[in-house]
Amino acid sequence: MQVSHANFKAELQAAQTEIQTLKAELKATKAELQANNENLENIVAKSQKAAKSVHSKTNAAQDTANAAFAEIKSVKVGIENGEIVAQKALMLQGMDDNHWMRFCKLDSINHHCFQVWKADDNTWHNDIRVKAATFLRARDDNHWMGCHRVDSRNNDVFDIWRDQRWHSTSRVQVATRLR
Structure with missing residues (x-):
């Protein structure tokens, strides 16, 4: 019995040592897990702060773009309804955005010569002659x-x-x- 009691004591001692080692490893793992959790929380907080900053900057840029668009639309409406009159325009729009007209010269028989810009082929065409008034x-x-x-x-x-x-x-x- 003494031998088995000594064996039992040795096994108990080995088990207690193993438990102490596992407790130490568990504490180290818990500390590492806690540090990782804190780092993750910091990263999430920074990401949320950056996302809020980007969102506010995006909203500010969108507001600026909307204000500019509204101002351009207001000017366009003013030009279309005659409230705004353009003076000394270099070119006038033709049938669409690809065709523009400008004064070129007064020829020898008193015709006002106009040119048409065709954006399709990037050329000027001497197409229009108008007699003086x-x-x-x-x-x-x-x-x-x-x-x-x-x-x-x-x-x-x-x-x-x-x-x-x-x-x-x-x-x-x-x-x-x-x-």
Whole structure:
């Protein structure tokens, strides 16, 4: 019995030593787990703070974009309804955003020449000729009419531009009264 009591005592001592070792390992694991948990909580807190900051910056940028869009829309509406008049525009929009028109020159026969910008092929086209406002277009682009002078009998004399020269062919008497 003594031998078994000694064996039992030795086994108990070994078990207690093993329990103490496991307790020490458990404490170390618990401390490591607690440190990991604290690090994870810090990372989550920092991530939430960064997300809030990004969200507030995004909202501020969206508000700025919305304000700019509203201002542009207001200017567009003002231009469309005539409240805002553009002065000295370099180009006028044609039929869409790909076509623009600008004044080019006044040619030798008093035509205002305009060019059309075609964005599709990035070229200017000399497409438009307009007679100066002192002349009226007759039946086609080769015939123009303009007041030339008043004759001795108080008739307005109109000239017709035809065949690259002016022809004095029309006289109109000045009306003294309208019915």
